[in-house]
Amino acid sequence: MNFNWCAGLFVVLALVSPIYSACPKENQMCLRNGTFQYCDGEERNSSDELMQTHLVYCTSMFCEPEEFQHDYITRNHDQTPHQNKWKRARIGERATLHDVCLLRNGMPVTRECRVKDNRANWESTEHWDPVVCLRRFREHTISGDLNSLHDDVLEGRRRTNDTQGRREMTGIMRNMFRQRGGNLLPADVHMTGQMFGALMQQDKDATVSVDLVSVCKEIMSCDSKVLRLSAQLNATNSLLSQFESYMDALPEQLVPKDRCGKVVAKPTSDEAETATTGVETYNFSDIGVQALITGNISVFFANPECDRITGLAIFSAPGDQRKTSASGFWYRFIRFSEDLAKVKEESNLETAAFLPENLWRQVKSRGATYLIFKVYAHDALFVETSLQRTRKPRSKVISISIPGLRSNYLSLPLPFLLRNENLRNPDSKAFSIGSGCGYWNYETWSTEGVSTESSSDLLKDAIIECHTNHLTQFAFLVGGSYRANDLGEEILITPINEKVLDIISIVGCSLSLLGILGIFLTAALFKSWRSQASTKVLLHLCLAMCLQMMLFVFLNTDDVSEALVVNGNTVRCVALGAAMQYSILVLFSWMLIIAFLQFQRYVTVIGIERPPRYILKAAIVAWLLPLVPTLLVALIDPDSYVPSAAQLSTDTGICYPSGYGLIFGVVLPVTLITVCNLVIFVYVFYSISHSLSQSIHKNEKKMVVKQIRLSIMLFFLLGLTWIFGIFAFMQAGVAFSYLFCITATMQGFVMFIYFVLLDSTNRRLWVGLICPTKMELDVQKRTTELQSMTTSSTNYNSRSHQ
Numbered sequence: 184m185n186f187n188w189c190a191g192l193f194v195v196l197a198l199v200s201p202i203y204s205a206c207p208k209e210n211q212m213c214l215r216n217g218t219f220q221y222c223d224g225e226e227r228n229s230s231d232e233l234m235q236t237h238l239v240y241c242t243s244m245f246c247e248p249e250e251f252q253h254d255y256i257t258r259n260h261d262q263t264p265h266q267n268k269w270k271r272a273r274i275g276e277r278a279t280l281h282d283v284c285l286l287r288n289g290m291p292v293t294r295e296c297r298v299k300d301n302r303a304n305w306e307s308t309e310h311w312d313p314v315v316c317l318r319r320f321r322e323h324t325i326s327g328d329l330n331s332l333h334d335d336v337l338e339g340r341r342r343t344n345d346t347q348g349r350r351e352m353t354g355i356m357r358n359m360f361r362q363r364g365g366n367l368l369p370a371d372v373h374m375t376g377q378m379f380g381a382l383m384q385q386d387k388d389a390t391v392s393v394d395l396v397s398v399c400k401e402i403m404s405c406d407s408k409v410l411r412l413s414a415q416l417n418a419t420n421s422l423l424s425q426f427e428s429y430m431d432a433l434p435e436q437l438v439p440k441d442r443c444g445k446v447v448a449k450p451t452s453d454e455a456e457t458a459t460t461g462v463e464t465y466n467f468s469d470i471g472v473q474a475l476i477t478g479n480i481s482v483f484f485a486n487p488e489c490d491r492i493t494g495l496a497i498f499s500a501p502g503d504q505r506k507t508s509a510s511g512f513w514y515r516f517i518r519f520s521e522d523l524a525k526v527k528e529e530s531n532l533e534t535a536a537f538l539p540e541n542l543w544r545q546v547k548s549r550g551a552t553y554l555i556f557k558v559y560a561h562d563a564l565f566v567e568t569s570l571q572r573t574r575k576p577r578s579k580v581i582s583i584s585i586p587g588l589r590s591n592y593l594s595l596p597l598p599f600l601l602r603n604e605n606l607r608n609p610d611s612k613a614f615s616i617g618s619g620c621g622y623w624n625y626e627t628w629s630t631e632g633v634s635t636e637s638s639s640d641l642l643k644d645a646i647i648e649c650h651t652n653h654l655t656q657f658a659f660l661v662g663g664s665y666r667a668n669d670l671g672e673e674i675l676i677t678p679i680n681e682k683v684l685d686i687i688s689i690v691g692c693s694l695s696l697l698g699i700l701g702i703f704l705t706a707a708l709f710k711s712w713r714s715q716a717s718t719k720v721l722l723h724l725c726l727a728m729c730l731q732m733m734l735f736v737f738l739n740t741d742d743v744s745e746a747l748v749v750n751g752n753t754v755r756c757v758a759l760g761a762a763m764q765y766s767i768l769v770l771f772s773w774m775l776i777i778a779f780l781q782f783q784r785y786v787t788v789i790g791i792e793r794p795p796r797y798i799l800k801a802a803i804v805a806w807l808l809p810l811v812p813t814l815l816v817a818l819i820d821p822d823s824y825v826p827s828a829a830q831l832s833t834d835t836g837i838c839y840p841s842g843y844g845l846i847f848g849v850v851l852p853v854t855l856i857t858v859c860n861l862v863i864f865v866y867v868f869y870s871i872s873h874s875l876s877q878s879i880h881k882n883e884k885k886m887v888v889k890q891i892r893l894s895i896m897l898f899f900l901l902g903l904t905w906i907f908g909i910f911a912f913m914q915a916g917v918a919f920s921y922l923f924c925i926t927a928t929m930q931g932f933v934m935f936i937y938f939v940l941l942d943s944t945n946r947r948l949w950v951g952l953i954c955p956t957k958m959e960l961d962v963q964k965r966t967t968e969l970q971s972m973t974t975s976s977t978n979y980n981s982r983s984h985q
């Protein structure tokens with residue numbers, strides 16, 4: 184039953200919504216693949232299914248760019264949030280992000296543009312896991328350049344609607360692929376498919392064909408792992424089908440009828456050109472043939488009107504009538520009058536296909552003018568995604584297209600011959616059941632409509648003869664059980680460790696450890712300093728700091744953690760993690776105690792009596808109290824110390840609490856103490872500046888300098904730096920990681936400068952130790968200064984001896 188297309192359409196649409204009852208221009212419907220379908224268009228069967236799958240509003244054929252927030256891995260333990268944007272995409276396309284965003288396996292993060300309510304609509308990201316990807320990585324690839332080129336094309340900075348713009352674009356792309364220093368990534372295959380798609384939207388242009396063949400050739404010779412990964416995005420199929428369609432649109436330009444019989448001035452491409460493109464071109468337009476030849480992929484365009492050429496044979500050795508190519512094979516053209524059996528007998532035949540006269544006359548009467556043959560040297564671009572296969576190709580792949588036919592079905596069978604590579608190179612797993620010719624249906628190899636000449640044992644036949652009743656790519660498949668390796672954990676790229684942060688950590692920590700060593704040495708050498716109460720507090724703090732730095736920077740790296748976890752040594756991982764947690768908490772306990780002591784010194788009224796042995800009591804509290812949260816986490820949730828497999832695979836895992844263990848066992852106590860310290864710091868600073876404004880006395884100047892110095896030191900010592908750390912933890916940006924790293928790792932060094940180098944008493948003690956004679960000369964000056972010091976309120980002696 185034939186409905187009028189438009190009438191049928193509106194019956195269905197009217198049920199959905201009455202506003203479609205008229206046919207206003209902005210509500211024109213388009214076929215999804217780009218052909219316009221006007222309301223008064225041709226007659227057609229209308230059905231719900233067609234509506235659902237093929238029709239969209241002409242004004243809504245693209246998903247428009249959309250903001251997207253994700254994280255970049257900036258170094259092994261660090262992520263930084265990034266505001267990115269999905270690129271504009273056609274329906275059915277998997278869009279990539281504007282700024283490169285690749286996973287460890289080299290796959291791009293993509294989002295599909297779908298049809299919903301007959302409009303282009305982005306796939307929902309509601310249920311996505313947070314996206315964490317890489318922008319810069321150690322491996323040298325063309326992904327970044329390819330991405331910018333794609334961007335330029337999408338955003339109109341590079342025109343593809345004229346010949347010059349197109350040639351420039353494909354030339355750049357071809358050079359990228361030819362000059363690539365490193366490996367290709369699945370993202371590159373995907374993006375190349377999208378670039379081909381962009382070209383498909385424009386007029387087809389024979390001048391870019393060489394570049395396209397060149398790019399496909401490079402992709403064919405890349406790692407099979409990469410192609411299999413990209414097949415998960417349908418990238419190989421998409422590339423293949425766009426390549427085939429583009430080529431199929433070119434014969435009108437390459438082998439026009441009006442060139443038949445006309446002498447060709449320059450039949451072969453010159454060597455320089457072949458060297459840049461990697462493709463040999465042969466212009467036989469006088470006999471109606473053009474060839475683009477490379478070692479792995481060749482395209483032949485034929486116009487049988489000129490010289491009755493309707494086929495092609497490829498050989499592995501030279502011979503009579505055979506033309507030679509620089510790519511290591513020989514070929515000859517087959518006229519429609521030839522006999523298939525004779526062709527089959529020819530020596531060293533690799534593959535052949537041709538249309539016999541009666542078949543050619545039939546297809547010609549159905550609208551055909553040209554033939555295109557493509558020969559793929561191997562099946563790299565024909566990737567099956569299933570892990571278990573029962574057949575695999577063991578021949579070249581030959582693709583036959585006849586543009587202009589209304590249907591791909593042939594009324595007479597088309598013969599083709601393929602050399603059985605299994606004979607040359609036997610595969611022990613192969614068996615003849617299930618062997619035969621098949622075609623690629625853009626998912627798997629199928630045998631429907633393809634018949635194989637029967638024989639007693641196909642696997643032993645050198646040349647396999649097959650016939651097909653439809654057109655596409657064909658190969659000889661051998662049966663067997665083939666299993667592909669799982670690609671789940673494949674890692675193709677690794678992040679650039681931002682070396683700067685590592686260098687800061689190592690230099691800072693080394694300086695700090697040296698500083699701490701200096702402080703201990705000073706304490707060991709000079710009893711007068713050692714016996715002061717403030718020195719004792721300082722030494723405890725240094726000890727805690729030392730422990731933490733050792734664990735953090737030198738012991739608990741992701742390599743160590745990974746080694747522990749991989750070896751199943753989770754107990755040691757928990758112990759290491761708990762030690763880290765403990766060291767941080769101890770450090771913070773001491774910071775709190777010091778802040779409290781400073782508070783007493785500068786703010787509270789002089790005269791408060793300290794209980795006897797208060798340092799010892801403080802020390803007991805500071806070293807034991809952190810055990811409580813540590814043991815709680817270790818006993819209640821030991822697993823939270825063990826990095827997850829996902830963290831290990833992205834190299835971001837160390838043995839350290841995570842989840843609730845991190846929040847309640849580390850972040851909460853640290854935040855409380857930091858807030859407390861911040862309050863004390865502001866209070867102390869306020870009192871100091873307050874007393875400063877009142878002090879005009881010249882004698883007080885020295886005091887003021889000391890106090891300012893102390894304020895700076897307090898800033899480092901009281902762990903305000905850890906505020907940066909908390910911001911960095913909350914992923915507020917890589918700047919905080921830098922601030923945190925610089926300030927936190929320098930703590931020990933700053934303490935050394937403040938307490939030893941800038942402290943006049945200690946300096947003098949050191950000077951006295953190193954050059955005693957100078958000391959004698961200074962003796963007078965020293966006594967006067969010492970006197971002023973004992974009266975100074977910043978002097979440690981005055982407090983500790985109270």
Ligand SMILES: *[C@@H]1O[C@H](CO)[C@@H](O)[C@H](O)[C@H]1NC(C)=O
Pocket residue numbers: 184185228
């Ligand atoms: C259209 O309708 C005719 C007649 O009912 C039917 O023979 C034909 O198969 C239909 N075509 C499609 C594409 O559904």
Ligand SMILES: *[C@@H]1O[C@H](CO)[C@@H](O)[C@H](O)[C@H]1NC(C)=O
Pocket residue numbers: 214216217218237
């Ligand atoms: C677009 O899709 C329709 C419906 O499937 C099909 O009939 C038509 O040939 C396609 N056009 C092109 C250019 O592929």
Ligand SMILES: *[C@@H]1O[C@H](CO)[C@@H](O)[C@H](O)[C@H]1NC(C)=O
Pocket residue numbers: 339342344345
């Ligand atoms: C190509 O597109 C640009 C705008 O994107 C337009 O200005 C120009 O006229 C077009 N050129 C051709 C040859 O269509």
Ligand SMILES: *[C@@H]1O[C@H](CO)[C@@H](O)[C@H](O)[C@H]1NC(C)=O
Pocket residue numbers: 400403404405477478479560563
């Ligand atoms: C063809 O592809 C294979 C495997 O992918 C590769 O090893 C070979 O170098 C390629 N040949 C040419 C001429 O590019």
Ligand SMILES: *[C@@H]1O[C@H](CO)[C@@H](O)[C@H](O)[C@H]1NC(C)=O
Pocket residue numbers: 417420421424625
């Ligand atoms: C993959 O791409 C091919 C060619 O564009 C298409 O025919 C096929 O339907 C696609 N498959 C999937 C699963 O999207």
Ligand SMILES: *[C@@H]1O[C@H](CO)[C@@H](O)[C@H](O)[C@H]1NC(C)=O
Pocket residue numbers: 437446447448449466468473
């Ligand atoms: C082939 O040669 C003819 C004659 O020299 C020329 O006009 C034509 O443009 C050439 N074709 C190609 C694709 O170079």
